[in-house]
Amino acid sequence: MGKKVVKRKLRVDRLIMLIGVCVIMIAGVIQIFRMMLPAPKPIETEVMEYKPQEDRPIVVIDPGHGGYDGGTLSLDGTVVEKDVNMQIASKLKNILAYYGVEAILTRESDEVSWSSDNEEDLYARLDIANQNNALLLVSIHCNAAESDFENISGIEVYANPEQSESMRLAESINQHLSDTDLNVREMKDGSVYHIMVFNNDLPVALVETGFLTNSYDLAHLTSPYGQSDVALEVAHGILDYLGMTYE
Numbered sequence: 258m259g260k261k262v263v264k265r266k267l268r269v270d271r272l273i274m275l276i277g278v279c280v281i282m283i284a285g286v287i288q289i290f291r292m293m294l295p296a297p298k299p300i301e302t303e304v305m306e307y308k309p310q311e312d313r314p315i316v317v318i319d320p321g322h323g324g325y326d327g328g329t330l331s332l333d334g335t336v337v338e339k340d341v342n343m344q345i346a347s348k349l350k351n352i353l354a355y356y357g358v359e360a361i362l363t364r365e366s367d368e369v370s371w372s373s374d375n376e377e378d379l380y381a382r383l384d385i386a387n388q389n390n391a392l393l394l395v396s397i398h399c400n401a402a403e404s405d406f407e408n409i410s411g412i413e414v415y416a417n418p419e420q421s422e423s424m425r426l427a428e429s430i431n432q433h434l435s436d437t438d439l440n441v442r443e444m445k446d447g448s449v450y451h452i453m454v455f456n457n458d459l460p461v462a463l464v465e466t467g468f469l470t471n472s473y474d475l476a477h478l479t480s481p482y483g484q485s486d487v488a489l490e491v492a493h494g495i496l497d498y499l500g501m502t503y504e
């Protein structure tokens with residue numbers, strides 16, 4: 258082994274050592290930086306903020322008909338009113354919950370807790386509102402025409418003109434419904450119909466959300482978009498009536 262070979266080997270050894278030292282130092286510096294950095298944050302999941310339960314106003318939403326009583330039908334008989342009412346009412350309940358209003362439904366499914374007697378049916382729905390000290394009751398329905406199906410369309414809101422709070426509620430809902438994609442017909446006197454016949458202190462409004470016998474209304478009322486469109490404006494009407502702010 259000559260001197261030159263030994264020198265070169267020494268240089269190579271030094272170089273390897275130097276590289277080794279550098280790698281260890283860099284790794285050390287990276288480790289120190291890592292320790293200085295804050296711990297990674299957990300991914301934040303979106304949490305809907307609800308008002309505390311005791312502060313939330315309670316309203317009752319009534320999905321019309323149900324169980325033994327299907328209500329009206331589309332012209333081809335495939336769409337049953339009770340199902341559409343339920344779908345819109347469920348969306349309405351969720352929208353109201355988002356705005357801090359607790360909505361109790363008179364029925365949660367197609368099953369009803371009352372007998373197939375018409376009068377008892379109505380009283381049972383009112384009882385649910387009264388037992389829960391609800392601030393108001395809104396009944397959700399769909400209409401049907403007997404003839405001239407393509408020309409008869411749109412929303413109708415009913416209330417008893419003898420009950421001023423019911424009228425105020427109905428007018429508020431009626432006004433907002435003009436923001437939907439559906440035509441809004443004139444408000445109707447509901448004093449001789451349905452749930453509004455009974456004289457009580459509870460503000461009651463009934464919304465016929467459109468005609469299942471009209472092809473345009475039917476398409477809207479059976480689409481998730483159309484159901485949300487109607488539910489949102491009914492919710493706005495209720496929130497306005499309650500004097501609550503919303504975005």
Ligand SMILES: [Zn+2]
Nearest residue numbers: 321328398399
């Ligand atoms: Zn109905």
